[in-house]
Structure formats: C-alpha cells, structure tokens
Amino acid sequence: MRKKVLITGKDSYIGDSISRFCDGYDVDIVDTVSSDWKNTDFSVYDAVVHVAAIVHKQKRKFSDEEYYEVNCDLAYDIAKKAKEAKVKQFVFLSTMSVYGVLNGVITKDTKTKPFNIYGESKLKAENKISTLIDDDFTVTIVRPPIVYGKGCKGNYVELSKFASKFPFFPDYESKRSMIYIENLCAFIRKTIDERLGGVFCPQDKDYVSTKYMVSLIAKVNGKKIRLTKVFNPFINIALKMKISIVCKVFGSLTYEKDMCIDFEKVDLETAINRTENKA
Numbered sequence: 001m002r003k004k005v006l007i008t009g010k011d012s013y014i015g016d017s018i019s020r021f022c023d024g025y026d027v028d029i030v031d032t033v034s035s036d037w038k039n040t041d042f043s044v045y046d047a048v049v050h051v052a053a054i055v056h057k058q059k060r061k062f063s064d065e066e067y068y069e070v071n072c073d074l075a076y077d078i079a080k081k082a083k084e085a086k087v088k089q090f091v092f093l094s095t096m097s098v099y100g101v102l103n104g105v106i107t108k109d110t111k112t113k114p115f116n117i118y119g120e121s122k123l124k125a126e127n128k129i130s131t132l133i134d135d136d137f138t139v140t141i142v143r144p145p146i147v148y149g150k151g152c153k154g155n156y157v158e159l160s161k162f163a164s165k166f167p168f169f170p171d172y173e174s175k176r177s178m179i180y181i182e183n184l185c186a187f188i189r190k191t192i193d194e195r196l197g198g199v200f201c202p203q204d205k206d207y208v209s210t211k212y213m214v215s216l217i218a219k220v221n222g223k224k225i226r227l228t229k230v231f232n233p234f235i236n237i238a239l240k241m242k243i244s245i246v247c248k249v250f251g252s253l254t255y256e257k258d259m260c261i262d263f264e265k266v267d268l269e270t271a272i273n274r275t276e277n278k279a
Contacts, residue, residue: 003192006045008032008078009052013152014093014184018049021185025192037078042085047192049091050075055118064117071121076128079139089138089195090129091188096145096177096201096255098123102242103251106201108259126199138197142188145203145255149181150275155248159210160276163217163225171227172235175207175252180271187263201255204271205264210249216272 003025007015010031019027028045030037032052042048054062054070079090097119098112114120126141133139148156162169179187179202187202211227218225238246266274 002026003046004028004044005192006030006040006042006048008037008048008050012051014147014181015049015051017149017181018051018185018188021182022189022192025189032074032078037081042082042087045082045085045087047089047091048078048082048087049093049188049192050078051093053093053122067117067121068124071118072125072128075125079129079132083132083137086136088136089140089192089197090132091140091142091191092126092129094122094126094141094143095119096143096253098126098143101253102244102247103239103253105252105254105256106259107256133197138195140191140197141199142184142191143199143201144179144184145177145201145253147179147181147184148275149271150277152181152275156275159214159249160217163214164221164223166225168226168228169211169214170231170235170250171211171229172232172250174209174211174250175254176210177203177254178208179203180266180268180275182266182271182274183264186265187261190263201260202263203255203260204268206268207254208268213268213272216269217276220269220273220276 005022005025005027007018007027007029009015010029015029019029030040052074054067075092082090095118097116098114099106099110100113100115100119101110112123114123129139146155183204184202191200215225235246235250239251
C-alpha cells in the first residue's frame with residue numbers, strides 16, 4: 001500500500017526534492033506562510049515532513065522573534081495538528097548548527113550548544129516537538145550537515161563559481177561532512193518506510209575536502225585547477241581567529257562516523273556530475 005506523505009513548506013529546496021525523489025509515495029506539499037496548512041486534512045497522511053524554516057542566509061534580516069515563531073512555534077503547532085489527526089510519524093528537518101561547533105568532530109557525547117539564532121530556534125523546536133512523542137506518534141529529527149545538489153543554494157554554489165573562473169585554489173587539508181540531496185531524500189524515505197524515531201545525523205559515506213571538491217567540479221566542467229600552498233599560512237591565521245567565511249570553506253567539521261547510519265545511494269563523483277548537470 002502506497003504511503004501518503006505531506007510536506008509542510010512550499011517552495012523549499014529539500015521539500016521539493018523529497019517530492020521528486022521519494023518514488024512510490026503519494027506526496028503533497030502545503031504552504032505554511034499562508035493558512036493553507038491549517039485548512040488541510042492531516043488525517044489522510046501516514047507521515048508529515050516539516051521543512052519550512054527561516055535559515056541563516058536570507059535576502060532580508062529577520063528578528064529573533066520571527067526565528068522562534070517560524071522555526072519553533074510553527075513547527076510545534078504543525079506537529080501537534082498531525083498528532084491530533086492521528087498521523088503516525090512527524091519528520092522534522094533540523095540542522096547540524098544545534099551543536100554550535102565551527103571546527104572539529106561532533107560525537108555522540110557532543111552537547112548541543114547553538115551559537116546563532118538559527119540553531120537555537122531549531123533546537124528549541126526539537127525539544128518542544130519531542131514532548132508529543134508516545135507509542136502512537138513517532139518523532140524523527142534529522143540533523144543534516146551541508147546539503148548539496150542541483151539547484152541548491154549556499155556554499156556549494158560559490159565553490160562551483162570559483163572552480164569555473166579561477167585557475168588555482170589553496171592546497172589546504174580539510175574534512176567536511178556533507179550529504180547529497182538524493183542521499184538525504186533516500187534517508188528520509190528509509191525513516192518513513194521503517195518508521196524510525198529519534199535523532200539522526202545522516203551524511204555521505206566519505207568526508208569531503210574542499211580542495212578535492214573544487215578540483216572535481218573543475219574536472220567535470222572540463223577545466224583544470226592548480227592547487228597551491230602559498231595561502232596556507234594566512235588560512236591558518238584566519239582559522240585561529242575564527243573568521244566565519246574561512247571556517248566555512250577551509251575548516252574541518254564532521255560527524256563521527258559511529259553516530260551516523262552508513263547510508264549512501266549516490267557516490268560523490270556521480271553527485272557532482274549530476275549537480276553540475278553533466279550526467
């Protein structure tokens with residue numbers, strides 16, 4: 001029997017991707033900016049996947065109150081409506097930012113300590129939604145690292161532009177947990193198929209170094225990029241000073257592999273080819 005899934009959060013990159021890549025489900029998407037979600041009958045769905053949020057990179061600046069209203073209160077209200085409608089599972093898209101770690105390795109023992117309002121509002125939502133858990137209502141919290149794929153926004157787009165314009169890039173060693181959008185969608189489908197409850201930190205099988213990703217992007221676009229160590233001393237200084245943009249590009253931030261389910265549908269090179277629209 002085909003499962004019916006409701007995605008709350010229209011025009012969301014992850015939400016739209018779930019609707020494309022979760023074959024075998026009957027998927028509907030509802031707007032949360034308007035009152036559409038309030039007028040939707042949740043009782044016909046097996047699971048609700050909540051992706052609506054204010055993220056830390058937006059065209060306009062939002063107040064702390066708006067972050068809490070959207071990322072926490074709205075999420076809780078939708079989860080509560082789902083429970084009252086006898087929906088069996090609520091999947092909440094959270095973030096790696098709840099840990100508040102800029103560089104290093106996140107382990108099972110790492111405490112949540114957000115450093116920005118985005119992470120704080122998401123963590124508060126996690127805690128609030130978790131109060132609804134019982135034998136008939138499963139809550140699945142997903143804390144993905146950097147998500148990339150065709151049509152994505154954020155750091156990947158900037159790296160792709162750099163790889164297409166410049167002939168060189170710093171030869172600096174780093175490790176990043178990342179997850180390709182199809183892998184994330186496949187993981188979310190697994191949690192729904194098996195009705196998995198709890199907190200999950202999915203990632204691609206292998207850590208990614210920024211220099212390798214840039215080299216691979218250049219390669220699939222038929223370009224060559226030369227790696228140089230000349231900038232490394234300046235990068236080291238910037239990392240010690242915790243300069244945000246440098247930390248994001250050259251810092252190492254990973255989930256310890258023991259805390260993640262080993263789940264990968266698409267390997268890195270294939271993912272880059274698809275993202276760059278070369279496959």
